[in-house]
Amino acid sequence: MGEKTKKVIKTIKVDVDKCNGCRACEVVCSAFHATPKYSSNNPGRARIRVLHDPLRDIYVPVYAGEYVAAECMGRDKYVIDGKEYEECAFCRASCPSRDAFKEPDSGLPLKCDMCEGEEEPLCVKWCLADALTYEEREEEIEEQEEIEELEIGLEALAEKFGLDKIMDTVVRMSNKE
C-alpha cells in the first residue's frame, strides 16, 4: 500500500447566473500578472475570459488551463436551456485552434495560477456579484497508484535491458545533474 498524503484542492465556483458581465475579473487578473506586478493592464492577457453576449444572455467566465500542442479531433458546441454557446466555449486549453489564453503579442500560452501568494484569487476578490467564489479543501490521496505505474515501467525496462544496466544508467544520470 502507498502512503497517504494531503493535497489542497483549490476550486473556483462559477455561478453564471450571478455574473453581470463587468469583466473586473479580467481586469485584475491582467494587472496582477503584469511585470512588475500591477504595472499594466490588458484584458487580452488575462487568464480568465468572460464569454459575454448580453443579447443572448450568455455570461461564462472561463479560466485558462493547460497548453496543448494539438487541437482536438473535433469540436463541441453546447446548447443549454436554449442558449447556444460558441465552439469550445467551456474549454480551458490554450490550443492552436483559437487565440484564447495566449499572450496577444507573443502567442505564448497563459495559464491560471490561482494568484499564488494571495489569500484568494484576485478575480474572486474583485467579483462583488459573487459569480466567482473560492473554496479550498484538503484531500487525502494515495500515492500508491503513481508508484505502481513507475514499477510497471521499470519492470518492463528491466526485462528488456537487465536491472544492472538500468541502475548504471540511473547513477550516471544522477551524476550529470
Added chain:
Amino acid sequence: MRYAETGFNLEIDLSRGSIERVETDPRDTELYLGGLGTNTKILWDRVPPEVEPFSPDNLLIFSAGLLCGTPAIGCNRTIVSTISPQTLLMAFSMMGGFWAPELKYAGYDKIIFRGKSPDLVYLWIHNDQVEIRDASHLAGKGAIETAELIKQELQEPRAQVAAIGLAGENRVYFASIEQGRSSASRGGIGAVMGDKGIKAIAVRGTRDINVARPDEYMELCNEVMDYIKWRNEHPIPGVMPILAGLGSPQEMAVHDEKWHTENFMWGNSRLRRKGFWNEEIEKQWTQTLESARKRLISCYNCPMKCGATLTLPGLPTYMMKCFSKLTYTMAAMSDLEFGLRIAQRATEYGVDGYSTPQVMAFAVELYEDGILTDEDMPGFPADNEERFYWLLDKIVRREGIGNVLADGTYWAAKTIGKGAEEYAHNTIKKHEQLPLKLSMLNPIYFLMYSTGEKINITQIEGQFPQAPFPKREQREEFVKDWFQVPDDRFKQYFLDWEPRGEKSIPFYPTPRMCCDIVDWQERMHYIDDALGMCAGLSSFPLKPPYHIHNYPKFISAGAGIDMDEEKLTQATKRYRTLVRAVNIRRGMRRKDEKPPQDHWKKRFPELEKELLDTYYEYKGWNEEGIPTKETLNALDLDYVAEDFIGRGILKDE
C-alpha cells in the same frame, strides 16, 4: 513613457478618407487632464464659432477618459464632443459600457473625425490596423442590430461597437449614439455622426495600458472596492431609495415607482398625477418588469448593476438603464408595458430617451389643441399609443410633420408658429429637460439649471442632499461620516438647512453658500468627465467612493502627473472655463441662462438676479457670464482672452 493614457489620437478625415495616428502633447494632459478637458481644447483650437454643426469643419471627437483602461473601478466612459445641431453650443454627451477601455487597449485616447464621407461608412480599429469600411449594407439598420452585424462580419465577437440608428442617419436633432446598454444621447451628437456619414465605430484592442506607480494605484483601487462594498450595505437613511445607494438610479431593479409617477410630470410635462400609484398598478408594473428583465448588468469593471437586458414578447432583446424606463410611459400617459415596448424601437432608431418622448407628447398636445391638424398630420391614428409609434416613425425618417418635430420642441415650435412656442415650455438653451415642475424655488437648483453647460440637471447635481433632512439629529448623523466634502463648512451649510422657517429655501442656503455648493457639485462632474469615471460612483450619488480627496492620488499614481487637490481644482476650473469660452464665442450670454419659466410656481426675480450675479462673480465671470481677462489669464487661458478681445467680446482694459 506615457501613463494611463496612450499618448496617441486617431485623426480621421472623412472627406479624403485619410487616417493618421498622431502623438499628443503631454503638457496638454497636465493642463486639461483628458476626456472632456482635452476635447474642449481641441474644439476651441480647431472649430471657430462660424462653423455650423453640419459643416464638414465641425469635429466629432470620441474620447476615452484619462483613467479608462486602468483598473480604476467604474472608469469606462466615452466622452463624445462636438457642436450640437439643437443648441448650437458645445455638446459633450457621454456613455458607459465597454467602448472607451477597448479604444485605450487598441492604443488610442481619442478619435477625431473631420470632413464628411460621401458614402455611409464604418470605422474598424484593431490595434494598429485602422480601416474605413463601406456601410451601405447597414443603412437604415437599427443601432443594436448594426453592432451585431458588424461583429459577425468582422468575426470579432469581442469588438465593441458604437453605432447610430436611422435617427442619426437622418440627422434628427436628438439622435443618440448607442453602445449596448449605454448611449451618448444628449445634444444630438448622433445627428453629427450621421451627417459625417459614420454608421458605426468598431474597436478591438489587446495592448497594455500602464500606470505610473502600480502598488499605490492598486491600493487606491482596493480602497474604492472596499468602500463600495460598505456603502452597498449602508444605504443612506432618510432619502428615497434611488438616492440612498451608489450607481445610477437603480430603475431596473426597483418596482416602487410612486415617487417618479406622482412627482414627475406626465404628458407634455404638464400633468402631475398625485394618487396615481396604487397596489393594482404596482402589481401590474412589477409583473411587466419581472417578465421582461432577463438580467441586471454592468458596464466595464464595475460591480454596480445599473442596466438590464429586456426581452418583451415578439421583440428583439435590448438593454436599458435609469429613467428611460418611465419617460415614454409618462409622456404617453400609458403603462410600463407600452413604455418598455416603444423604448425597444426607439433604442434601435437611436434617439434620446428624454427629448424624444417629450417631442412626441408636445405634438400630441398641439394636435389636441388644434394647432397641428389632420392636414399637417395625414393618417395620424386615433389610438393614443399608436400615435406615439406613428410619431416616432415619422420623426426618425423626417417624413412630413416628422421633419419638423425632428428638430426638437424649440425649433419645431418656431416652424409651426400659431402659438406653438407656448407648448415648447420645458427647454433650457433649446434642449428638452426632465419633466419636473415644482413649487418653491430652490436656489441651488436655480443656479445649476441656469448655468449647467451639459444642460442636463442629472449631470451637474449630486454630492449635496437635494433637500434638507427634517430633524437636526438626522442631519448630525448624516454629516458624521461625510468625509467627501472639500471643506467642513459644507457640513455646516447642511446642518443649518431647515425644511421651514428662516433657514429654508429660497433664502437659505444664502447665495454665497449656493455658489460654493454648486461649484463643488459641478467640479466633481467635470473631473469625472475628464477621467472617464462614471458619475454613478462619483459625482452623482451622496457619499461616493471617488471624491476630491482621493482623485488627486489616482491621477498621481495612475498618470504620473503630480497632483493635489488645489492643482486638480485649478485644472478642472481651466477646462470648465474653456467649455464656457467655446459657448460664449458661439453667442451664449446671460439671457440664455435660465430654467424653464414654469419649473417652479414660486419665483423670486430679485433673489434670482442676486444668485446669478453672485455666482458669476464667484466664478470670475462678468455680469454677462463671460470669463474676465483676469480669470482667463490666471487659468493659463491667455489665448482665450486674446481671442475674446480680438472679437470684441471682452474689452482690453
